[in-house]
Amino acid sequence: MIGGLHDVLMPAGAQAQAILALWHWLLPICTLVFVAIMAALWLAVRRAPRVAQDDTPDVSSLFEREPKVTRTVWIAVAVSTVLLLALLAASVFTDRAIARLPLANALHIELTGYQWWWAVRYDDADPSRIFTTANELHVPVGRPVIVSLAGADVIHSFWVPSLHGKKDLIPGRDATVSFRADRPGIYRGQCAEYCGYQHAHMVLYVVADAPDVYERWAAQQRKPAVAPVNDEQARGRDLFVAKSCAMCHAINGTSAQARNAPDLTHVASRMTIGAGTLENSVSARAAWILDPQQFKPGAKMPGENLAPEELAALNAYLGSLS
Amino acid sequence: MKGGRGSVVFVAALAALAACQREARDFDAPTKSVTAPPVRMSAIQPGAISTRTTLEHNYEENAYALSEGKRLFGWYNCNGCHANGGGDKGPALMDNVWVYGSDPANIYATIAEGRPNGMPSFGGHIPDNEVWELVAYVRSLSGLASSGAAPSRADEMHVKEPESQTDRQTPVVAAPSGASERP
Numbered sequence: 001m002i003g004g005l006h007d008v009l010m011p012a013g014a015q016a017q018a019i020l021a022l023w024h025w026l027l028p029i030c031t032l033v034f035v036a037i038m039a040a041l042w043l044a045v046r047r048a049p050r051v052a053q054d055d056t057p058d059v060s061s062l063f064e065r066e067p068k069v070t071r072t073v074w075i076a077v078a079v080s081t082v083l084l085l086a087l088l089a090a091s092v093f094t095d096r097a098i099a100r101l102p103l104a105n106a107l108h109i110e111l112t113g114y115q116w117w118w119a120v121r122y123d124d125a126d127p128s129r130i131f132t133t134a135n136e137l138h139v140p141v142g143r144p145v146i147v148s149l150a151g152a153d154v155i156h157s158f159w160v161p162s163l164h165g166k167k168d169l170i171p172g173r174d175a176t177v178s179f180r181a182d183r184p185g186i187y188r189g190q191c192a193e194y195c196g197y198q199h200a201h202m203v204l205y206v207v208a209d210a211p212d213v214y215e216r217w218a219a220q221q222r223k224p225a226v227a228p229v230n231d232e233q234a235r236g237r238d239l240f241v242a243k244s245c246a247m248c249h250a251i252n253g254t255s256a257q258a259r260n261a262p263d264l265t266h267v268a269s270r271m272t273i274g275a276g277t278l279e280n281s282v283s284a285r286a287a288w289i290l291d292p293q294q295f296k297p298g299a300k301m302p303g304e305n306l307a308p309e310e311l312a313a314l315n316a317y318l319g320s321l322s
Numbered sequence: 323m324k325g326g327r328g329s330v331v332f333v334a335a336l337a338a339l340a341a342c343q344r345e346a347r348d349f350d351a352p353t354k355s356v357t358a359p360p361v362r363m364s365a366i367q368p369g370a371i372s373t374r375t376t377l378e379h380n381y382e383e384n385a386y387a388l389s390e391g392k393r394l395f396g397w398y399n400c401n402g403c404h405a406n407g408g409g410d411k412g413p414a415l416m417d418n419v420w421v422y423g424s425d426p427a428n429i430y431a432t433i434a435e436g437r438p439n440g441m442p443s444f445g446g447h448i449p450d451n452e453v454w455e456l457v458a459y460v461r462s463l464s465g466l467a468s469s470g471a472a473p474s475r476a477d478e479m480h481v482k483e484p485e486s487q488t489d490r491q492t493p494v495v496a497a498p499s500g501a502s503e504r505p
Contacts, residue, residue: 293349302449
């Protein structure tokens with residue numbers, strides 16, 4: 001199974017770094033408060049006078065003031081308030097640090113959450129340079145990225161812990177999240193708001209590459225799908241547009257232009273299929289096409305009952321779409 | 323004795339729940355046509371009259387299948403001509419008028435085979451069980467499916483009362499209203 005870094009404690013961007021710094025305050029302070037409360041509880045239990053069953057209960061505190069106890073409570077309240085306010089202040093400073101990311105020359109990406117996959121559209125001032133992919137965000141290292149978030153059906157949540165905190169994708173509400181990857185690598189993201197049966201199989205990979213590598217990738221993604229180079233691939237393409245595939249998927253350069261499911265124009269360039277469910281290998285693709293419900297029950301893709309040679313042809317065509 | 327009666331009621335309630343098909347989700351529906359009953363174009367039959375048109379599965383009692391039908395109705399652009407059931411270039415589906423019959427088998431044939439003057443033929447392009455989900459949903463548009471299982475809300479802006487609130491309409495086979503006005 002494909003890996004990728006998925007770790008709040010290993011930040012790869014300035015904002016995840018700021019969130020980690022807050023965590024470094026939060027953890028000791030909360031530990032301190034917890035330990036102090038447990039110690040006070042332990043002391044209270046230990047110092048409570050032991051009584052026999054027949055003794056009359058000591059209710060003297062109902063009639064006499066207890067200045068010592070009152071003072072202790074006030075000290076505890078004051079210390080807690082100061083510590084909580086300190087955390088509040090730290091949180092404000094963290095928010096400021098996150099918001100202060102310089103956004104000059106930012107890359108603009110539109111991310112739409114579907115049950116249960118991610119549509120990724122790379123925006124550009126020149127419409128001919130806009131392209132669409134799915135379940136993978138490729139970003140250049142060191143360049144800020146503004147991601148517009150939209151939920152297509154239910155609420156999803158964008159969460160790539162190595163780069164930023166969580167942000168919900170709510171249908172009908174616009175939201176953006178901006179981040180910058182400072183180190184090359186593969187960062188694993190995950191839908192972080194329960195969105196239905198296959199919520200766990202809704203993985204988003206962020207691939208941070210050197211700028212020239214990213215530009216090469218983007219140039220390839222902008223091209224229409226490669227034409228079949230042999231008869232088998234041509235038969236695969238004909239099957240794709242004639243069978244149920246074309247009812248939901250798109251492959252640019254063919255008549256398949258539906259937008260209900262991931263764009264497959266360059267599907268062979270992706271690491272996984274089914275939004276991180278399976279590795280993108282020949283055998284996994286074949287098994288997936290025949291019966292996706294076996295791997296991702298409830299997914300909106302139906303199985304396609306293909307003859308073995310049809311499956312091989314379709315798989316060969318999909319494998320050529322790099 | 324009192325406890326005995328209670329447990330009988332409890333077991334009966336459990337049995338009723340077990341028989342409930344409303345929430346069943348069938349993710350392993352066969353991808354090939356299995357039990358499509360024949361669509362009869364003639365009233366004359368050899369031998370005894372066979373009236374069998376009901377289906378083996380019961381998608382019209384099943385909330386998941388009905389809501390999947392509603393989703394597919396949008397995905398496969400049925401809305402493009404039938405406009406949420408109100409009708410546009412294609413006939414209205416929320417009224418009681420059926421040009422090609424209201425039985426599930428009739429609607430199945432209409433979707434799978436297509437009809438003159440614009441209804442595309444989806445046979446072979448979408449899986450069989452999805453056609454049946456669409457059939458169940460189309461029937462729910464005029465209240466012919468179980469109101470307890472039909473969708474009670476839409477993901478998009480509501481344009482009409484939900485299918486679960488639609489009154490059951492008595493099907494009439496007739497040419498669509500306004501057909502003569504069309505070119």
